[in-house]
Amino acid sequence: MTHDPSRRALLAKTAAVAVSGVAAVGAARAEPLPVPDSNKSLGRPLPPEEYGMPSKYESHVKRRRTDVLVNKQNYSDWSFTPLHQQLGTVTPTGLIYERHHNGVPDINPDQHRFAIHGMVRQPLVFSMSDLMKYPSVSRFHFMECSGNGLTDWLKPAARTVQQTHGLLSCAQWTGIPVSTLLDEAGVSPSATWALAEGGDGSAHARSIPMKKLMEDALIVYAANGEMLRPENGYPLRLFIPGWEGNVSIKWLRRLKLGDQPWHLRSETARYTDPMPDGKWRQFSFEMEAKSVITSPSGSMKIRPGPIEIVGFAWSGKGRVRAVDVTLDGGRTWREAQLEGPVMDKCLTRFRLRWNWTGEPTTIASRCVDSTGYVQPTVADIQKVRAITGFVQHHNGVFPWSINEAGEVKNAIA
Amino acid sequence: MRSLETVTMTFATAALLAGCAGNAANPTASSPHARSMMLGTPIVEADISAWNIDVRGPDGQGLPPGSGNARAGKALFDAKCASCHGAAAAGGPMFGTMVGGIGSFKTDKRLLTPGSMYPYAPALFDYIRRAMPLTAPQSLSNDETYALTAYLLHLNGLSGEDAEMNATSLAAIRMPNRDGFIVDDRPDTNAVRCMQDCRPLRTSVPAP
Numbered sequence A: 001m002t003h004d005p006s007r008r009a010l011l012a013k014t015a016a017v018a019v020s021g022v023a024a025v026g027a028a029r030a031e032p033l034p035v036p037d038s039n040k041s042l043g044r045p046l047p048p049e050e051y052g053m054p055s056k057y058e059s060h061v062k063r064r065r066t067d068v069l070v071n072k073q074n075y076s077d078w079s080f081t082p083l084h085q086q087l088g089t090v091t092p093t094g095l096i097y098e099r100h101h102n103g104v105p106d107i108n109p110d111q112h113r114f115a116i117h118g119m120v121r122q123p124l125v126f127s128m129s130d131l132m133k134y135p136s137v138s139r140f141h142f143m144e145c146s147g148n149g150l151t152d153w154l155k156p157a158a159r160t161v162q163q164t165h166g167l168l169s170c171a172q173w174t175g176i177p178v179s180t181l182l183d184e185a186g187v188s189p190s191a192t193w194a195l196a197e198g199g200d201g202s203a204h205a206r207s208i209p210m211k212k213l214m215e216d217a218l219i220v221y222a223a224n225g226e227m228l229r230p231e232n233g234y235p236l237r238l239f240i241p242g243w244e245g246n247v248s249i250k251w252l253r254r255l256k257l258g259d260q261p262w263h264l265r266s267e268t269a270r271y272t273d274p275m276p277d278g279k280w281r282q283f284s285f286e287m288e289a290k291s292v293i294t295s296p297s298g299s300m301k302i303r304p305g306p307i308e309i310v311g312f313a314w315s316g317k318g319r320v321r322a323v324d325v326t327l328d329g330g331r332t333w334r335e336a337q338l339e340g341p342v343m344d345k346c347l348t349r350f351r352l353r354w355n356w357t358g359e360p361t362t363i364a365s366r367c368v369d370s371t372g373y374v375q376p377t378v379a380d381i382q383k384v385r386a387i388t389g390f391v392q393h394h395n396g397v398f399p400w401s402i403n404e405a406g407e408v409k410n411a412i413a
Numbered sequence B: 001m002r003s004l005e006t007v008t009m010t011f012a013t014a015a016l017l018a019g020c021a022g023n024a025a026n027p028t029a030s031s032p033h034a035r036s037m038m039l040g041t042p043i044v045e046a047d048i049s050a051w052n053i054d055v056r057g058p059d060g061q062g063l064p065p066g067s068g069n070a071r072a073g074k075a076l077f078d079a080k081c082a083s084c085h086g087a088a089a090a091g092g093p094m095f096g097t098m099v100g101g102i103g104s105f106k107t108d109k110r111l112l113t114p115g116s117m118y119p120y121a122p123a124l125f126d127y128i129r130r131a132m133p134l135t136a137p138q139s140l141s142n143d144e145t146y147a148l149t150a151y152l153l154h155l156n157g158l159s160g161e162d163a164e165m166n167a168t169s170l171a172a173i174r175m176p177n178r179d180g181f182i183v184d185d186r187p188d189t190n191a192v193r194c195m196q197d198c199r200p201l202r203t204s205v206p207a208p
Helices: A005-012 A016-024 A159-163 A176-184 A210-216 A380-383 B002-008 B011-021 B068-078 B124-132 B141-153 B167-170
Strands: A077-080 A098-102 A113-118 A124-129 A139-142 A167-179 A193-197 A205-209 A218-223 A236-240 A253-260 A280-281 A288-293 A303-315 A320-326 A348-356 A361-369 A398-404 A408-410 B181-185
Touching: A005 B181, A113 A176, A139 A218, A159 A288, A167 A176, A167 A303, A176 A218, A176 A253, A193 A210, A205 A210, A236 A253, A280 A380, A280 B141, A288 A320, A288 A361, A303 A320, A303 A361, A320 A348, B068 B141, B124 B141
Parallel strands: A113 A253, A280 B181
Antiparallel strands: A077 A098, A113 A124, A139 A167, A167 A218, A193 A205, A193 A253, A218 A236, A288 A303, A303 A348, A320 A361, A361 A398, A398 A408
16 A cells, blocks of 8 residues: 555545544554644643533534434424444433434423322322432443334435434433332232323323333433433433333323223324234334444445444344344355443444455344344345335344445445 | 242232342342332322323223314314414425325325324324424313314214214224234244355345
8 A cells, every 4th residue: 555645634534534544554654743732732721610521523423313304393303323423332421312202391300290100009209309219220221213214224315324223322221110119109910001101292102011111111310320311301211121212201200000002192103013914013112133334334435455344233132142244245244243241232332354355345234132033134024014104113234335436325225 | 830820920029029039131130129218109199180191092091071073173273283284184384194094004105194093083182182282282171172183083084074072972983094003023024144155135236
């Protein structure tokens, strides 16, 4: 490889340098190092108090609304996590994806109340201060919207992995097991479902099986060590590990126990899967095993040489057992390295070193989870479901094409 | 013996026992009793009534007293809803049509409207009451909510213009998509972990 300073300078201005920068190492003699200004001047003093923010040089790292299925209002809308800029398994709190049904409410925690009623021995109401006195648990879990991938089933629409897969985040969630509070209210033996309802302007609600609530669901008030952000449900939300995000009701105000599901709009007219013969699949809560390569990914540019392929894998059924990567459009696959710790229902990073020769190709990843379930292709899914309209629960293998110029593009089909 | 016990356990008991037994996958789990603090304040259902707005689809449980018809609903809709949903709910500046689509699910252009999609009419009342209008949710009276529900059902050809909708009549309407749902039966794919000589992925670019 020849030394070409102008080309290197140009590349340094693009996101591609993160992917291809390695290629130039050892190729030529670097320029002499001047002493930087930061070594020769006073730094910024410490203010008496502050909430630290990212460097101004990172101001491009932002949640973004959809640029494909653009809504005409921004109250029932969504924004995506920039997965290609997420460097660990935990999503920075300010970048956790959003899906609201009537905007973000402003709730004073001193006035917030959470009620448990319906088929219980004793209906109870809790203040935030009550709830925060309970022994807490903290768990790392991913959260994914059932509509993640909505626009990209049969032909490319989104250009970046932020838009194709960014209705996905991962955090350390802190709160109380739902079972603890339900047990205090005294669950009727006949109660099999509970309605969870939010205190926002949509009063978003879902029916949730008691079995799951008692198993591992949490009443959450914190994420990543601090109180929830308003857009993530401040001051209180439900968190249902491994299930579609919209059942983890934000701004939670009540759980009402019953002996059958409610069949609300949000579980009939929405969040259901089109199936053959005009049918719809309902209560498809679990987010099945899935993975995506985040680097290199859509809109990046790579150069021939060593490429570190990086991505995320996850499963709502358990742990990631393995991730396979294809570098030749699916003809052959090799197992990628998983970065520990590999946790239950949690984002897991994988990596694979590749020496790109400059030949056009297609790359993709495939997740295998701890139940042995293998991430399907869209073609596999299409055999058993109807892909039309608002298709949900898209966990198909996602291909990125790379052309001779090194440009990476969404290649879904 | 053990299987008999399992069958007769309630959910609450089952979860309690599972917690006591420990959960290897989640080292932080413990029994609900171990965390119990009994800090909740007892409340009676009557004092939760303002929050107790849910309506159960299949039998309409939770539908309040009151009634309304499509004529009254049209006037309300024109005043409070048409600015987003369009005249006669045919689609407006913000949202698409809420009329039609019945019979479209077996075509490749499924049109989702309250008429075509909802399996139970009471769910329409529930949604309007909890979430509409977007700028002033939970501001409609019961009669207004019944009237708007009646209007949308009428526009979809599911009830007459003068039909009074109330707790009894609304639950009695048979929606076209009543039997349109199947419960989650996944995993429905059976992908194999092929490593060599696999079928190439379908892609939107020509193979190199």
